[in-house]
Amino acid sequence: METLQELRSAQERETLLAQMQARKSAPAIREVYTKAIVQHADGFLTDADCLAITEAFELRLKEIGEAKTVAQRVPDLAERWREEARSRFKPHIRKKMPEDRAACMKRRRKLAASGYMPADLAEQFSTGHQAVLAIIAQEVGKLGTCRLVIEKIGALAGVCHATVRRAIARGVEAGLLFVQDRPVRGGLNLSNVVTITNTHWLGWIKHRFMKKRPLAAVQESIKKLAKSLFQNVFSTKCNPTPYKLNLEGNRLAADCSFSISYGDFKPSTLHNTLAPDKNPAWAFE
Incomplete structure (x- = not known):
């Protein structure tokens, strides 16, 4: 049992x-x-x-x-x-990229590889940022400054407006660009004026556009921008000595003395503020 x-x-x-x-x-x-x-x-x-x-x-x-x-x-x-000769499973076909998106990608890759920036500066930025800076370099080489609106720069570079803003902000942080706002009271603001302040990059642009146009417009724009900037921010008295052209480096040297209410402003401060490179090309009229 x-x-x-x-x-x-x-x-x-x-x-x-x-x-x-x-x-x-x-x-x-x-x-x-x-x-x-x-x-x-x-x-x-x-x-x-x-x-x-x-x-x-x-x-x-x-x-x-x-x-x-x-x-x-x-x-x-x-x-x-x-x-x-058929299968039970559906073939996996990758969705094709839209034509406009593919064209934008090709455009920004082409601009990034066009050599509008030195290699030691370009390595700090992504492909989209390099395309934005290439558009700015084109405008600076032609007109001395870039006055295009953000949407226009993004359309030419093949990126969105947020990428344009980030690229300009990164350029300002790296000491390559200076952005001048142009607010209009009671109306739409004018487009910002973007200027290249890095002398190494300016020399690169000069050789890039040497056959098309000399760099006199770039130097003139930099002089006017620096003069207006410090006249608005500080109470200055600038008495520059006659400057001379250095043929070896193709740079301008000037000696300015500033009288500021809270202390003496030395030329080295100006150089470090707007042109971190050595021997910057600044001159005032």
């Missing part, structure tokens, strides 16, 4: 076998088998019942493994598809 423990073990065995037959995947079947091993270790299953569950587990895994491919599950359908 069976004991109470054997009856409980047989009942638990039937429950586990039913759960194992209901599972359709190998991980789920292994989970049921793990549960059976734990119950056997706790004494709820006898050795004979645990052995029966193990045999059922191996048989069930074999049944699942034999029909794991499409050809084995539906052989007739697989044979017909094989003759028609």
Whole structure:
């Protein structure tokens, strides 16, 4: 006569076998088998019942493994598809990029690789930022300053207006650009005036546009900008000595003395503020 423990073990065995037959995947079947091993270790299953569950587990895994491919599950359908050279799965076709977006990408890559900035300066900026700075360099080479609106610069460079703002801000932080705001009271503000203050970059632009136009417009714009800037910010008296042209470096040297209400303003302060490079090209009229 069976004991109470054997009856409980047989009942638990039937429950586990039913759960194992209901599972359709190998991980789920292994989970049921793990549960059976734990119950056997706790004494709820006898050795004979645990052995029966193990045999059922191996048989069930074999049944699942034999029909794991499409050809084995539906052989007739697989044979017909094989003759028609088709697949059950839809082909993965990558969505094509819109033409306008592809054109913008090509435009900004072309501008970034056009050589409007020296390599040691260009390595600090991304491709989109280099395209924005290339547009600014083109305007500076032609007119001396860049007075284009942000949307116009973004359209020419193939970037959004947020990228234009970030590129200009990065240029100001790096000491390459100076931005002059032109607010209009009671009306729409005028576009900002962006000027290049880095002499190394200015020399690069000079050689870039040497055949088209000399750099006199750039130097004249820088002189006027620096003069108006310090006249608005400080109370200054500038008495520059006659400047001379350095033929070797193609740079202008001037000696100005400033009288400021809170102290003496030295030319070195002017150089460090607007032109961090050595031997900046500044002269006042």
